[in-house]
Amino acid sequence: MANALYASGREGFLDGSINWETGDIRAALIDTGVYTVNLATHKFYSAISGVLGTYASLRGKTVTNGKAGAYSIHFTSVTGSAGAVVLVDWKGSSSTSRLIAYIDTATGLPASPSSQDVNVGWPTPIFTL
């Protein structure tokens, strides 16, 4: 599937509970053979499975004209079959951190590393609200 926003993420932006610019936005590298995305029902990070690596926190974030941007990221020493990155508004707890976006089309994806780093370059923009 194409890159997309979770309904929970859209809701978070609409009600002001997610702030792309100042929030603690993190990324998880996902084995899509384990995790099957459901944009409508998966709400929090606790709904995610198949996490191969995490990255905290995104930097260089931009918001101009509702287009979300950020610096590229990397996951260190990953082993597995990485098919997507999930972006999360981290609130300190897996069960309260809203899912924002599911990205399976980006430079560096998919990847099948064996104790190697995975560099992910975002599309421009990452998403548009």
Add this chain to the structure above:
Amino acid sequence: MSGLYDKGRQGFLDGSIDWDTDDIRAVLVDTGVYTVNLATHQFHSDLSGIVATLGAAMTGMTVTDGVADAADIVFTGVSGATVEAVVLYKWSGLSATSRLIAYIDTATGLPATPSGGDITVTWNASGIFKL
């Protein structure tokens, strides 16, 4: 063509607009006077052809799954030119800093020819817009 203003999208992305707690208002515009530009128009002061203004914040705001909805709105005692669109904005107290959110020209009640009576705009059953 209904749509979200780019700077409205930016406001949601950076947390400066909160649909369910901010003071969201509406105006009726004559599109023979106002030509929308979703890319460049940012504030209420960019509008022209305003025929009627909702004098208070909209109510019944909901945000479920990123779909913005609200109670239908009523503009009272409207006179003037025919109105074809509604513009939603976050009222800051100043026209020059009140951010435009959405331009809507497809809703029950539009277009309307004022005759001094009330004009009711009924939102689509599926919501006003989805982020």
